[in-house]
Amino acid sequence: MKTVLITGCSSGYGKATAEYFLERGWKVIATMRQPDPGLSGHDRLRVVQLDVTNGASIDHAIRHGIAAFGKIDVMVNNAGIGLFSAFEVTPTKTIREVFETNTFGTMAMTQAVIPHMRERGEGTIINVTSSVCFAGMPLVAPYAASKWAIEGFTESLFFELDALGIRVRLVEPGYGPGTAFSANGMERMSGLVSAPYQAYAGELLAQFESPDAATVAHQVAAAVFAAATDETERLRFPAGPDSEHLANARWNSTDEQFLAGMQLMLRSKV
DSSP, rough: OEEEESOOOHHHEEEHHHHHHHHTEEEEEEEEOOHHHHHHHHHTEEEEOOOOTHHHHHHHHHHHHHHHHHHOOOEOOOOOOOOOOOGGGGHHHHHHHIIIIIIIIIIHHHHHHHHHHHHHHHHEEEEEOGGOOOOOTTTHHHHHHEEEHHHHHHHHHHHHHHGGEEEEEEEEEEEOOTTTHHHHHHHHHTSOOOHHHHHHHHHHHHHHHHHOOOOOHHHHHHHHHHHHHSSHHHHEEEHHHHHHHHHHHHHSSOOOHHHHHHHHHHHHOO
């Protein structure tokens, strides 16, 4: 019976992923900044407090998981925060906040679990990024940058950790209306869309909230599980119809063709 540690399990993709693994017989260490007592009550589930921006909290969560179940076979770096803003008026403090969780938090979690997996000679690290890594959408530049950084980081580790028996994977979800990204992004975007961008932002955000092909949490959970159990040398796992569409377009077009197609698509939406 395998064990998975998942960050950011309070809602959305993380919660759905924890439930998905539990349903398939795994032991699950579900971590979040503010644990919900209502999530416990299963003998294969431990709910652990974790702030990925705090080193002591990271060490505690990993120690707790190993003590509870004896090992961590898979770690899923899902915790993240969203931001919808015009870069021109986005404070550096806000950008750093996004990077602290999405980029440095993921790196810190990965660095903390590698010794355990290296000593065992096996393990899988899954980093959850975004479909913006196929197409850098407007008004999410700092968020996209934080996730693109993890794409490069993960691809490098894919090669670096292979000789140690550690698999490294990327799961790239599309946009899901009603997820924590929406709530977190809307909260942080207050005052961050200045007058020249407001009309454009309003129409674009409306499209984001009711897209033609949205990603649902179950699809992301299934993609994470596929990445955790895949024994090939596959690195990337797009999740959701919008992400799969963008990935296919990016991989099967020249850069010029892809960018031109994105321009046409975005102009038609706004």
